[in-house]
Amino acid sequence: MILPRPGAIDCDLHLPLPPTRALLPRLNDFWREQLTTRYIDRTNFQLQSYPVNSPIATRADWAASREGETPLEKLRREALDPFGTRIAVCSMLHGAIALFNEDMNAAIVSAVNDFVAAEWLDREPRLRGSILVTGQSAAHSVAEIERLAHDKRFVQVLLPVMSDFLPGKRQMWPIYAAAQKHGLAIGLHAGSTYRNSPTGSGWGSYQVEDYIGMSTAFENAIVSFIAEGVFNEFPDLRLVCLESGFTFVPTLLWRINKEWRGVRAEVPWIDRPPAEIVKERVRFTLQPVDAPRDPKALAKVIEHMGNDDFLLFSTDYPHGHFEGVDCLPEGLPDSLIRKILVDNPLAAYPRLAQELAREAAALEKAR
């Protein structure tokens, strides 16, 4: 179904990757020279999760630009205006995060973040950004968060769900400490740096295997956050699972509670049923919806999730999960739709909530 009213907060919208040469002015002399003389500027840095031109990478009617249209105009026409979007939290998952040279990695990632701020956030007031960081170096990641945290338009720290190690591990904690300090959520996005095989039993043969395996990766990541005690250590931290799907959540909640009762002593800092912690601290973007078309089936999943706060509205633009602007699945109760569109995103992203509170206060004062 279509959105009942304008003003939604879209929590997962993808910006197109710029050609690498467009990043050159944002690199220092050393890296600009390296990228050009080594022809790295000819690489497009597209992550393998969405191979260019694969059918799932872009919805068919969103593939082509109109004559003379800028990428920003295209985004407004396709992703913002038709949905009446008030705010869109955008991400640019750039392949530089997979570079083994962590200094080059950090330099390009910084250029990407600066590019997003200057070319997108400065020009479109509805857009909010994600600070892309590389999970392989906490030091570089923290430096990047500190460098950009003053810009309140960045509302989350962005990492791929699969990287060199599970994201709850302690070497990642400095990143979470920095995020919490600045009121930034942690956004884990579907995708991988493909350092390790995307399954526990090696590499699949087909892209569909990677794609479907993402929900397992999110389960692993959530369990890692819980078991390692990330949420104990960082009591204000929110984890947003981007493009994760959510129909796996009920069975995950059942399983972690059940297993916790048996092996709790191994992780004694988990002092209550872990599903409660997930319900408080983890959020999931709406699209893709991996449920049958029967609205009753989806309603049942929602009921099993047992938490109206879980879902955040997303279009997952430009991936094709629905036709036209038919972005809400059938079967969501009205009361839940209201929460998904605005309330839950505000609760997930402290910076958005603060911004809207400031706006409301200014309006009040103006009266």
Add this chain to the structure above:
Amino acid sequence: MTKHVVGTIDEVAPGMSKLVEVKGREIGVFNVNGSFYALANRCPHGGGSLCKGVVTGLALSDRPGDYKLVRMGEFLRCPWHGWEFEIKTGQSYCDPKSTRVRQFNVSVEAGEELVKGPYVAESFAVAVERNYIVVDL
């Protein structure tokens, strides 16, 4: 309720337990720091022989990476799925409100009193000069 004599106190030293059968029920008698407790040998979760599990303490933590084992000897871990029960209360640690193992009243009585009866000694004679573990059922 009938008093069933299930053993002498020196058979079950502190930290030890004894599995007995009373009226066809298996009951574990535990000595926790000198106090006796009797629990049904049936885990309320999956039906496992709870009383054959490990008697241990409670793992607690102030923060990730911090480990403490406290109240050693006061908890029983089911051999089937590892659920932990407080021997003193029969309560599950993880689900204290709704999961509880059945407990029986247990007392220590002098043989001198017991011989006056009435009681049921399942398999042995009671001697006046000894102290006995008695389960009410």
